[in-house]
Amino acid sequence: xxxxxxxxxxxxxxxxxxxxxVLKRVDVRRKNLRIPFPPDLAQRLTGRRVERISRRAKxxxxxxxxGPLVVAHLGMSxxxxxxxxGAPLEKHDHVVFHLDNSMEVRFNDPRRFGLMxxxxxxxxxxxxxxxxxxxxPITGDFSPEFLAGALKGRKTSIKAALLDQRxxxxxGNIYVSExxxxxxxxxxxxxxxxxxxxxxKLVPEIKAVLEEAIKVGGSSLRDHVQPxxxxxxxxxxxxxxxxxxxxxxxxxxxxxxxxxxxxKRIVQxxxxxxxxxxxxx
DNA sequence: CACTCTCCCTGAAAGC
DNA sequence: TGCTTTCAGGGAGAGT
Numbered sequence: 001x002x003x004x005x006x007x008x009x010x011x012x013x014x015x016x017x018x019x020x021x022v023l024k025r026v027d028v029r030r031k032n033l034r035i036p037f038p039p040d041l042a043q044r045l046t047g048r049r050v051e052r053i054s055r056r057a058k059x060x061x062x063x064x065x066x067g068p069l070v071v072a073h074l075g076m077s078x079x080x081x082x083x084x085x086g087a088p089l090e091k092h093d094h095v096v097f098h099l100d101n102s103m104e105v106r107f108n109d110p111r112r113f114g115l116m117x118x119x120x121x122x123x124x125x126x127x128x129x130x131x132x133x134x135x136x137p138i139t140g141d142f143s144p145e146f147l148a149g150a151l152k153g154r155k156t157s158i159k160a161a162l163l164d165q166r167x168x169x170x171x172g173n174i175y176v177s178e179x180x181x182x183x184x185x186x187x188x189x190x191x192x193x194x195x196x197x198x199x200x201k202l203v204p205e206i207k208a209v210l211e212e213a214i215k216v217g218g219s220s221l222r223d224h225v226q227p228x229x230x231x232x233x234x235x236x237x238x239x240x241x242x243x244x245x246x247x248x249x250x251x252x253x254x255x256x257x258x259x260x261x262x263x264k265r266i267v268q269x270x271x272x273x274x275x276x277x278x279x280x281x
Numbered sequence: 282c283a284c285t286c287t288c289c290c291t292g293a294a295a296g297c
Numbered sequence: 298t299g300c301t302t303t304c305a306g307g308g309a310g311a312g313t
Contacts (some may be wrong), residue, residue, distance in 0.1 A: 076306050111290045113307060
């Protein structure tokens with residue numbers, strides 16, 4: 001599931017492969033993903049040189065030598081792969097970028113929750129997709145003071161609040177569970193009770209878990225490309241996510257006598273949350 | 282405005 | 298074994 005660290009790693013992989021390259025041809029193989037592709041997408045990109053690839057929240061931004069920005073989101077199942085020119089198309093290869101070095105980069109997305117669109121330069125901040133977004137926890141001004149202020153008076157759970165991209169961008173279901181575990185805060189806690197003192201624990205853990213994942217992504221992918229040609233994914237070692245029924249590993253908190261508690265799974269807002277009921281309060 | 286719920290989609294896994 | 302059902306989730310939009 002691509003959240004901020006995966007998108008960051010994908011961007012670095014794409015930058016490595018595409019920056020400075022000319023798009024000789026672009027194939028758009030269906031009319032839409034979550035939203036329609038611009039009808040002239042392929043035409044607008046053909047012949048352009050890729051100047052820069054960067055990340056904004058969970059979006060990939062591709063800057064060309066002229067024309068609008070390419071904005072892409074991987075949704076849940078979106079992937080970028082790289083193959084030699086002419087390799088057989090895989091199922092769900094929706095967009096194919098033919099580079100000037102006989103490589104192809106492909107946007108593959110089975111569940112089609114992703115998107116790719118064009119946004120004029122300088123209109124990014126005002127664009128519907130980005131307007132009202134909260135700060136980036138890695139590159140933005142995401143401080144305990146800011147978070148405590150943003151959560152003040154909120155009656156929803158801290159879990160739901162952290163998934164709200166208007167409060168902070170980049171977090172998805174997995175990293176929210178992980179960050180709350182690390183901070184010792186229950187996902188069920190009312191967001192408004194996360195005061196400055198608690199935010200001072202939570203914010204560094206959010207940053208740390210994301211930064212560690214980015215580091216793992218960078219170091220575990222050879223030149224950001226896996227043997228199967230996939231860009232940007234890597235093995236994780238979650239502390240709570242997907243570990244329902246397993247013993248909590250937080251030995252320090254539990255102590256030897258008490259022994260570890262068991263990781264629980266609950267559903268909040270229709271999504272799974274994993275946590276340790278003993279060390280998260 | 283704050284908040285919750287539903288929907289989009291496919292494939293893996295569980296259930297029968 | 299093979300079919301059917303359930304589950305996974307980002308974000309938009311509807312509903313309360």
